[in-house]
Amino acid sequence: MEMENIIEKTLVIIKPDAIEYANQIEWAIIDAGFTILNKSRILLTDEQVFEFYKDYEENENFNKLVEYMTSGPIIVMILSKKDAVNALLECLGPSDPEVAREQNPKSLRAKYGKDAFYNGIHCSSSYEEARKEIGFFFSNAIIDPLTDREEVRQFLEKELYPVLTLGLTQLCKEKPEDPILWLGNWLLKNNPNTPIIIEADNE
Known part of the structure; x- marks a missing residue:
């Protein structure tokens, strides 16, 4: 099967500076043939931005990026479509809006x-x-499921x-009456990737 015939999922973030245009952006995405599978309005913490953009932490503008991404709420959506990743890249255009206005207005x-x-x-x-x-x-x-044992191992270790x-170390210190329930609650509260979610409003 050719890649363009495969239904994929991808992710889009409407950043704080574009949040006022969220409705227009969402409708444009839908008009481009995407299905919105999930949507959250989120206020990121500094730590979450550090983790999400960790590959850019050596960039001289990294602190400015953290300030930017925590300056207000963002909207995050899971989208699906045939060849969704490439289709969304085309829909958004070049990462530099000035170039985008020239090449794909x-x-x-x-x-x-x-x-x-x-x-x-x-x-x-990318898909990955x-x-x-x-x-x-x-x-x-x-x-989609992890594809091989090495990928599973890397995921578990990281x-x-x-x-x-x-969690297990803290469990040994606390010695709760119901260790399984305690550990389950601890893991929910201490998931480092759980963002602060703000209830969506009618924009």
């Missing part, structure tokens, strides 16, 4: 982005990145074991 960044830094909208750049980013914001979302070790 009807794209969303051309319409709602300001410049290369305040570009209004983020989307996953989409899986990772969806898992970050929607921990209960159904994502995402599960460190948090579970902390």
